[in-house]
Amino acid sequence: MTASFRGASAESLAALTDELGGAVAGSPETATSVAGELFSVSQTLRSEGALRRFLTDASLPAEAKTGLVGQVLGGKVSETTLSVVRTAVSRRWTSAGDLPDALEHAGVVAAVKGAGDQAGRLSDELFGVAETIKSAPELRDALSDPARTLEDKTTLVRSLLDGKALPATVTLVVQSLAGTHRTVGVALAEYQKVAAQVQEQGVATVRVARDLTGAERDRLADLLSRQYGRPVHLNLLVDPTVLGGIRVEIGDDVIDGTVSSRLDDARRRLAG
Incomplete structure (x- = not known):
């Protein structure tokens, strides 16, 4: 979803997540509660087109939009959530639909911090x-x-x-x-x-013929972290089609050291 944010919306999302991070820092309980409230607000804005258009109208003063948010949400959500939503509506959005998407994204961030x-x-x-x-x-x-x-x-x-x-x-x-x-x-x-x-990590999907031991996982994670210059989280899949070896997918990169891959290479060489 974040890949769809461009221009002003990308800048607004960055400001929104920065404020959220500070607001829920050190309080998993608050973060969890805020996540649920942000999901609810985002759903409301998706279903209420007139409200969504008003809150994303760049020709209107921010005070009018934050004031309306206070009237609509006051007493229904926490002050933390209300503050985050007020920040959101005071920013510029490339399209009206970006606002509820951004609030959902902020809710996911809050859930992770929770x-x-x-x-x-x-x-x-x-x-x-x-x-x-x-x-x-x-x-x-x-x-x-x-x-x-x-x-x-x-x-x-x-x-x-x-x-x-x-x-x-x-x-x-x-x-x-x-x-x-x-x-x-x-x-x-x-x-x-x-x-x-949120954890400033990369994600690697690892396909193996058999499960890895804890030590093997740690070594692989360390190797990939050093190669990519940041911590890497492993998503491990035991896949019988791998036929031994290992296949790693991280971003657009594929590291294929499986037996099936080597056999395919040998067949191609023989055919050529």
């Missing part, structure tokens, strides 16, 4: 949920079925995750059902990217 020192676990759980949905057609169909209500889908997600995953993970998986991304899988992938950005 995980505190377990942000790495949050990333692992988001990846695990995405892979589970991808490999379970019945679950994938249930979560994408337009005939099922959002409340029904939310109940299903909570029945699967409550007590088994971090509250921040549950919050983000529930938010992925809101329909603001093409699919739940796309939403979860975007949230993983935001989680990595």
Whole structure:
């Protein structure tokens, strides 16, 4: 979602996330609460076109827009959330739709900060949920079925995750059902990217024929971190088609050291 922000919207988003980071620093409970409120506000702005257009009208003074926000949200959200939303509406946005998108992004950032020192676990759980949905057609169909209500889908997600995953993970998986991304899988992938950005990490998807030991994971993460100049979080997939070796995808880079890849290379050389 962040890739869609250009010009004034990109600058406004940066200011918004900076303020949010300071507002929730050191308080995971506040961050978690703010995340839910920002998701709610973003959904309201998507459904209320007249309000959204007013709050993004560059010809109107910021005081008019922040004043209206106070009237609409005062007493319904925390002062922290209200302050973040006021900052958002006082900024310039390239398009009206960027405002609710930015508030959703800020909500994801808040949810990640709400995980505190377990942000790495949050990333692992988001990846695990995405892979589970991808490999379970019945679950994938249930979560994408337009005939099922959002409340029904939310109940299903909570029945699967409550007590088994971090509250921040549950919050983000529930938010992925809101329909603001093409699919739940796309939403979860975007949230993983935001989680990595918040932690100032890169993300590597690692495919192996067998699970790696803790020491092997640490060595690989250290190697990739030194190669890319920043910490790298590993998303590990045990994939029988790998046939030994390892395949690493990080950004647009692919490091393929699998047996199947080497066999393919040999076949190409023989054919040539």
